[in-house]
Amino acid sequence: GPPAHVTARVAPLSSRLVLALVEDRTRERRVEAIRRDFVANVSHELKTPVGALTLLAEAVEDAADDPEAVTRFAGRMQTESARLNRLVQQIIELSRLQGDDPLDDPQPVDVDKVVVRAIDQSAIDAQSRRIDVVQDGERGLEILGNVDEVALALGNLVSNAVAYSPDGSTVVVSARPDATRVDLSVTDQGIGIPADEIDRIFERFYRVDPARHRSTGGTGLGLSIVKHVAASHGGDVRVWSVEGQGSTFTLELPRRTTGSPAAAGPDIPE
Ligand code: ADP
Numbered sequence: 001g002p003p004a005h006v007t008a009r010v011a012p013l014s015s016r017l018v019l020a021l022v023e024d025r026t027r028e029r030r031v032e033a034i035r036r037d038f039v040a041n042v043s044h045e046l047k048t049p050v051g052a053l054t055l056l057a058e059a060v061e062d063a064a065d066d067p068e069a070v071t072r073f074a075g076r077m078q079t080e081s082a083r084l085n086r087l088v089q090q091i092i093e094l095s096r097l098q099g100d101d102p103l104d105d106p107q108p109v110d111v112d113k114v115v116v117r118a119i120d121q122s123a124i125d126a127q128s129r130r131i132d133v134v135q136d137g138e139r140g141l142e143i144l145g146n147v148d149e150v151a152l153a154l155g156n157l158v159s160n161a162v163a164y165s166p167d168g169s170t171v172v173v174s175a176r177p178d179a180t181r182v183d184l185s186v187t188d189q190g191i192g193i194p195a196d197e198i199d200r201i202f203e204r205f206y207r208v209d210p211a212r213h214r215s216t217g218g219t220g221l222g223l224s225i226v227k228h229v230a231a232s233h234g235g236d237v238r239v240w241s242v243e244g245q246g247s248t249f250t251l252e253l254p255r256r257t258t259g260s261p262a263a264a265g266p267d268i269p270e
C-alpha cells in the first residue's frame with residue numbers, strides 16, 4: 001500500500017490526486033534507484049582504467065633503465081587514458097540526456113548533413129581497416145529535433161558498426177521516410193548479436209562477451225545514449241541482427257514536413 005506520509009498528506013484530496021501523488025512518489029523512487037545504480041556502476045568502471053594507470057606508472061618507474069619496457073608501458077598508458085577519456089565523455093553525455101524528457105525546442109534538422117557528420121566521426125577507424133561506409137536511401141529529408149543529439153546517436157551507431165565488422169566490409173547508412181517519421185538505419189556485415197542478448201545491449205555498461213571483440217575500447221554506454229536520444233525525440237530505436245552475419249540498427253525520428261509546427265514560423269538560418 002501507499003507509504004504513511006502520502007496517505008496523511010492526501011487525505012482531503014480527491015482519489016485521482018491521491019493516485020497521481022502515489023505514482024509520483026513511485027516514479028521518484030525508481031529514478032532515485034536508477035541514479036544510485038548508475039553511480040555505483042560509474043565508480044566501478046572508472047576504477048579499472050585508473051587502477052591500470054597507477055600500476056603502469058609504477059612499472060615505468062621500476063623500468064627506468066630499460067628503455068624498451070618504458071616505451072611499452074607508455075603505450076599502454078596512452079591506451080588506458082584514451083579509454084578513460086571516452087568513458088568520462090560518454091558519462092557526461094549520458095547524464096545530460098537522462099530523464100527522457102521531451103526536447104524543449106525541436107528544430108528542423110537536415111538529415112543528409114547529420115548522416116555525413118556521423119560517418120565522418122568514424123572515418124579514420126573505417127579507413128585504417130578498409131571498411132567502406134556509404135550513404136544510401138532518400139535525400140533532402142528533414143527531421144524535427146536537436147542536431148547535436150541526432151549526430152551523436154547516429155555517430156554511435158556508425159562507430160559500433162565499424163567496430164564490430166571485419167576488415168574490408170561495408171557499412172550502409174540510409175534514410176527512409178514515411179508520412180510522420182524518418183528511419184535512419186545503419187547496416188553492417190559484422191559479428192552480429194546473439195538473440196538472447198539483444199534485449200540487454202541498450203542497458204548502461206552492458207557489453208556482449210567482451211572477449212569476442214577485437215578491441216577492448218568499448219564502454220557499454222554508446223547504445224544507452226542512442227536510446228535516450230530516441231526517447232527525447234519521441235522516437236524509438238530498433239535492432240535486427242543475425243549472429244555471424246550482421247546487424248541493422250534503426251533510429252526512428254519524427255519527420256519534419258511542411259505541415260509540421262516548426263515549419264509554420266520563419267526558417268532558421270543555418
Ligand atoms: P560499446 O561501447 O561496448 O560498443 P554499446 O552500448 O555501444 O557499447 O554497445 C553495447 C554492446 O552491444 C557492445 O559491447 C556489443 O557487444 C554490442 N553491439 C553494439 N553494436 C553492435 C554491432 N553493430 N554489431 C555487433 N554487436 C554490437
